[in-house]
Amino acid sequence: MSASPILSAFRQALTEAWAGGAGALMPLGFFAGAAVLVPLGIGTDPTTLRAVGPGILWVALALASLVTLERIFQADVEDGALDLWLQTGAPASMIAAAKAFAHWLTAGLPLAILSPIFALMFQAKADTSLLAHMGLYALGGLAFFFWGGVGAALSATVRRGGLLISLIALPLYVPTAIFGALAMSGGPGSTGAPLFLAASTLFALAVAPFAMGAALRLAAD
Amino acid sequence: MFSWFANPHRFLTLSSWLAPVCYALGALLIAWGLWQGLWIVPKDEYQGGDIMRVMFLHVPAAWLAMASYMGMAMMSFIWFIWRHEVADIAAKAIAPLGATWTALCLATGSIWGKPTWGTWWQWDDARMMSVLFMFFLFLGYMALRAAMDTRQKAARAGAILAMVGAINVPLIKFSVDLFTSLHQDASVITVDGPKMAAVYLWPLLASGLGHSLLFAGLVMTLMRAEIWQRRAAQIRARLMAGD
């Protein structure tokens, strides 16, 4: 009984992401745009590009998550779907987590999977480390979507909440961005960083749903 | 204990004399700290000469940046659990003032950094980065509250965000420390030095306490203003209903 609203929220988020033309392709376009514009902006020197590539992709991933998240809870508040889910007595935190997870699946995970292509465009060496980086982008993206989801849930009743979400999410994105970029730097500290990244993502998974749930109950009032 | 303070009327009575006391004591302590810091204490050649005198403004600001955020988060927590109206009023009042002192900490740190490090902004300095993110947390809190259409919603959303921010502060701090410890430039002069001479300690403590008292006084005055505003709004609502 209490599982069904969570499932329906998850399914609805999936269809929502694919429907309406842009959907899941929008963050991908955003990601590709950043990857293509950066070499035009900072020059085409291969060593420079190789050095900044992973960092640029982290920034693009963070920004792409913000682009997706702007409306994920707003539509549910407006069309009353949120009220229906909450009336069934399902925990708001699980509904919120299901939605954030669905959006990570449709917008975050594809970016991570395509990351080797963009890494190659940034002159990265084609070896197995690109596959490991894929995992790191996926993991870090999960944290981005959950913390960004907190911003989205808090500003669900605010029209044009995009700027607000960015402002709220920015400080929360810091640990993930630092650990993620550090893990790929290859320098000192890069061996422990993947563990820290995993730990901070787990922390996001543990804490963010409750904050999102509280924010959604507020939005439904 | 919280409930005793939770009564707005009791708060108004208390703050009517406590706020002026805070202002007076704070002004005295800041004045003494300034006089000692700018005129009396000798300059420290190890710390780059006279520039260390900025410490008597910068360190209190840094202390208040941390303390005010923690205070705001605690007030948010109290409001969230017990729904004491005064706690929310306190959290709302702390935000703009905390942001002011945080910005002051960043600005004076930057001015101090220029002659010491040769740069206005040092990405390698963990403290600068942490305080910058603290500043963003304040800005986000204020923007969120301002965007909500009712007072109740602003209080709830603000409390959730302040608590989420507060539990993230240690993680942000840890990640920034890790980031900067790997980028540390050996030529950087550590601003704290190996140990602080006792001549600087007392003026510094006086300045820190003085700024804290001034801050507390300002928070109370701002809270009084908010309570009066809410009362006026209540009376207006009753008048409208009566018509």
Add this chain to the structure above:
Amino acid sequence: MLPEFDKNAAFIWASYALGAIMIGGAILTVMMKARLAKAELARTQARAEEARQK
């Protein structure tokens, strides 16, 4: 008498001037807000009193 500082005097004065402006600004804003709120409350209370006597 102003104290004399070494070559970094400009930086020191700049920080303290900035501190004075920011803290002074905060104090002024807060005081003005409190005064306005108090006046507004008094006006509203007077209006309520008037309404009750009618």
